[in-house]
Amino acid sequence: xxxxxxxxxxxxxxxxxxxxxxxxxxxxxxxxxxxxxxxxxxxxxxxxxxxxxxxxxxxxxxxxxxxxxxxxxxxxxxxxxxxxxxxxxxxxxxxxxxxxxxxxxxxxxxxxxxxxxxxxxxxxxxxxxxxxxxxxxxxxxxxxxxxxxxxxxxxxxxxxxxxxxxxxxxxxxxxxxxxxxxxxxxxxxxxxxxxxxxxxxxxxxxxxxxxxxxxxxxxxxxxxxxxxxxxxxxxxxxxxxxxxxxxxxxxxxxxxxxxxxxxxxxxxxxxxxxxxxxxxxxxxxxxxxxxxxxx
Numbered sequence: 001x002x003x004x005x006x007x008x009x010x011x012x013x014x015x016x017x018x019x020x021x022x023x024x025x026x027x028x029x030x031x032x033x034x035x036x037x038x039x040x041x042x043x044x045x046x047x048x049x050x051x052x053x054x055x056x057x058x059x060x061x062x063x064x065x066x067x068x069x070x071x072x073x074x075x076x077x078x079x080x081x082x083x084x085x086x087x088x089x090x091x092x093x094x095x096x097x098x099x100x101x102x103x104x105x106x107x108x109x110x111x112x113x114x115x116x117x118x119x120x121x122x123x124x125x126x127x128x129x130x131x132x133x134x135x136x137x138x139x140x141x142x143x144x145x146x147x148x149x150x151x152x153x154x155x156x157x158x159x160x161x162x163x164x165x166x167x168x169x170x171x172x173x174x175x176x177x178x179x180x181x182x183x184x185x186x187x188x189x190x191x192x193x194x195x196x197x198x199x200x201x202x203x204x205x206x207x208x209x210x211x212x213x214x215x216x217x218x219x220x221x222x223x224x225x226x227x228x229x230x231x232x233x234x235x236x237x238x239x240x241x242x243x244x245x246x247x248x249x250x251x252x253x254x255x256x257x258x259x260x261x262x263x264x265x266x267x268x269x270x271x272x273x274x275x276x277x278x279x280x281x282x283x284x285x286x287x288x289x290x291x292x293x294x295x
Contacts, residue, residue: 038077039066045075045100053085062093075100081108081209082182091212098218098274103201111207112178122174129173130154136200137193161187195289225273237285239269247289253282 213219
């Protein structure tokens, strides 16, 4: 269950999945590891890091050579580090651009598991998981009060998508949910579902890993925004604080700025995580809701 909102960072350029290698530091020293990437208009966006799961530190390269041409690494996609279970430090170069950083670019499996456990506990029942999914997706336009038949529908649809995401019958509920969240691109989700999951993903926070970036860099601005949102514990973009991300939030930001009261906007209004609360945030929300958002 991931994609769109998380994928709002994808650039307009056609995507081609490729592979390369980078240098990674771990507890014992330095080793080569592979990663998959896509080409954007301005450079390379890392989509998945393929490394020894035992490494504890990853240094994101600032450039790689493709076909004899050196290109800048300008972005990191969602869940790029999901397979590195023991990762504790990610060093990010200044070449990374804000518009190419995924919503959950530095989310590891442990971080996601920690979030799911905080939401559902370590051993949630099947009904608890189904109600959680139905709530986050506003199934049938509701946030509570589903019938047994409706929850059965949620179960059937979830099981079908889970199989596409690689969930096996022997997985516990938490592991299954985490696996699905990390493999949303494989589940053939509809646009409406992707968008709702994207809103849900704005509530995710990093845990068990320190992301290090140069002061003043785009990555540092991104992290500062994440810290501010973690302190507020709400939905990014929910400027009018009604618990939802809708076009009303874009309008609220625009109206507040028109009144020259921008200082009254909370950190939630900084939708594009550039450290500012301005018309760019309103425009970004509007574009996303229109289905063509790029941060």
